[in-house]
Amino acid sequence: EAQVTQNPRYLITVTGKKLTVTCSQNMNHEYMSWYRQDPGLGLRQIYYSMNVEVTDKGDVPEGYKVSRKEKRNFPLILESPSPNQTSLYFCASSPGQGAYGYTFGSGTRLTVV
């Protein structure tokens, strides 16, 4: 089944403790992206990747890092999480940026205390 898989689905962590949210797609998509969703603010793009080893900032990149060493994986790294990063995170992939529909993962609900 074609899908984007995120892990974990739920995560509670403490301020400052580094964490990684994994994202993997099995559709050989070139484009991958991370979004966060907050009440009243909608979905905002954090980072995106046009292809392997090509990443760029979205609208809200502060406090996040990403890497794209393989085509299928696009992990989101929070080096020193803070409470304002408590949010619902989504990974998405697409054959290309903008011209195709995106496939979204099921989301990761992160709470930073």
Add this chain to the structure above:
Amino acid sequence: SQQGEEDPQALSIQEGENATMNCSYKTSINNLQWYRQNSGRGLVHLILIRSNEREKHSGRLRVTLDTSKKSSSLLITASRAADTASYFCVPTGRRALTFGSGTRLQVQP
């Protein structure tokens, strides 16, 4: 901004009725996409309509696009309780998808 603005913000209908959601945008586009999000879940791509198309159907969904008015509509016919969700229109060009606030549709059984 390439973001779409959905209208109304919220819509409540009875099962079996049709639901119409509208979208307006400001920039030129290559295509326009509609997504659905059930509460707290991932978004699901519903339909993509290209800028040279005026209408597109997919099952119970009918999407129209008027590029001269920079507007689109999504019609869900014979709605079901399972259609309860938020719906987002996403006008797209060369930039990444930008999502608005969506229309929250409630279908009462």
